Amino acid sequence: MSLRVTIASRIFRPEAGAAAFRLGALADELVGRGHRVTVLTSTPPEGVCDDGPMTVRRRRVLRDRSGSVRGYLQYLSFDVPLFFRLLATRSDVVVVEPPPTTGVVTRVVCALTRTPYHYFAADVVSAAAAGVGVNRTVVRLLAAVERWALNGSRSVLAVSEGVRQSLIGIGVRESLIDVVGMGIDTVRFTYRPGLPASAGRTLVYAGTMSEIHGAEVFVRAFAEIADLHPGARVLMFGRGVEVPALQRLADELVPGRVEIRPPESPDRLSEEFSVAHAALASVKPGVGYDFAFATKALAGLSAGAPVIYSGVGPLGPVVREHGLGWAVDWEPAAVAKAMDEALSSDPDDQRRADLSRWVLDHHSLRSVAAAAADVVVGPAARDGRSSSAARSDR
Structure with a gap:
């Protein structure tokens, strides 16, 4: 049963970053299983985009001085258009990556369209905000937003037991959390024997x-x-x-x-x-x-x-x-x-x-992607939410 899977993330390959590699591996795994993958993401600051056998829809966003999509205005520049982009994308299941504001947009759209979504939690944003000294009132508000976004999902994909415990600590329902592991792309990051030594150590x-x-x-x-x-x-x-x-x-x-x-x-x-x-x-x-x-x-x-x-x-x-x-x-x-x-x-x-x-x-990312894909497509497949399923195309 072929499903239409939409991935919503502010960064994706070729942009460097753990989220970009992790979601890229998940997309590859889903395509390899015969599913149709659409990625809603941002235009990278540099680099050639080689998207392969999936649809990647990119849109320019605000970036900070370092080139990262990080900060309230930067997040909003992705999240506000995402509301309409998700509405316009036919999906059987959605996968969303932090920040929690992106999760909020996804929960609202998926409620309107009656589409299940999964939250891929590599970190806990409210915990990080508390750690760097953000105002306590802001941290409480952020934790409430994060909790609401995650508790509306079909499942939360945690990358480690530590993340799982932190999620439970902010009030995410334990029954939602699946630990899929942490890995690196061992195809792209690989030992190259025989290279000449660089000048100096x-x-x-x-x-x-x-x-x-x-x-x-x-x-x-x-x-x-x-x-x-x-x-x-x-x-x-x-x-x-x-x-x-x-x-x-x-x-x-x-x-x-x-x-x-x-x-x-x-x-x-x-x-x-x-x-x-x-x-x-x-x-x-x-x-x-x-x-x-x-x-x-x-x-x-x-x-x-x-x-x-x-x-x-x-x-x-x-x-x-x-x-x-x-x-x-x-x-x-x-x-x-x-x-x-x-x-x-x-x-x-x-x-x-x-x-x-x-x-x-x-710690191969392929094994992490396989575990995540099992969670993402399993419930949707059991619900019969295929591209030819009961819900008519929007």
Whole structure:
């Protein structure tokens, strides 16, 4: 039974980001099962769109100075048109991604059209807002909005047990939540053996640089050991609200040794990771994201780079248990020690291949997409909501 599945998300491939990769993998999985997928998303700031065998409808939105769709006006620039875009799109089932305002629009439209929807929860926005010091009244209002959007869904797809517990904490019904796991695109992020070493040893950070990540710990830590490794550099790829402050800090502490660059494609990042001495990833403690599983660490590991993970969350114990690199506190001295060890070693081809294989075996996005697709199309198929089902085309 072929279903019409609509995915509503402010970002999608080729834009870099965990949500873009996650939803892209879900779309691929659904198309592979014979369903018709339409994606309602934004026009990326740069990059060539290769959408493959699915319909992707893009619309320009407001972006902040870093190029991200982040902030009230930016969300509204996507959410208001989305109301009419969803109404005009024939769907048997809808999948929606945060923020909660997008979930609210989806719940309203789906109530009007009697269409089930699923909420893909990679994070809990109200918890994050509380962690970064947003006014308590605003946080309570945001939690109420988030709770209302999620409780109207057919199911909530949580990426981890930590997210599940946080969702329950804001009042989402436990019976709605399915934990589908966290993964990385192991096809796009892959180890490339035989590449020539880059000029000097590198530590590579790739992903968003915002308040919850606390990437400044890597700049401060590198400043402590930079003199011990004269040819080493830190490469930071991505965007985020912390980029200007990070650049100022780098220029002050280690001028010319930390390079902050725009986002790159998975292919290009895989090349950097494949010769890097370590990938860098962090979750800053005490900002409402202690449950987060840092997917940027999986990207580096999948491309053969051992990881230096700094901060809280479930990834630290995993790194230690499986020998994936270094898991340390969010503290410059601890990170500096790990950086010194990483730059003093030289992971060989077998070590890199083993790291890549571990991610493929344990955190492939394909397996996450398959689990999510089972949830998304299962109830709709049982309800008989196919393209030729009882509800007439709108």
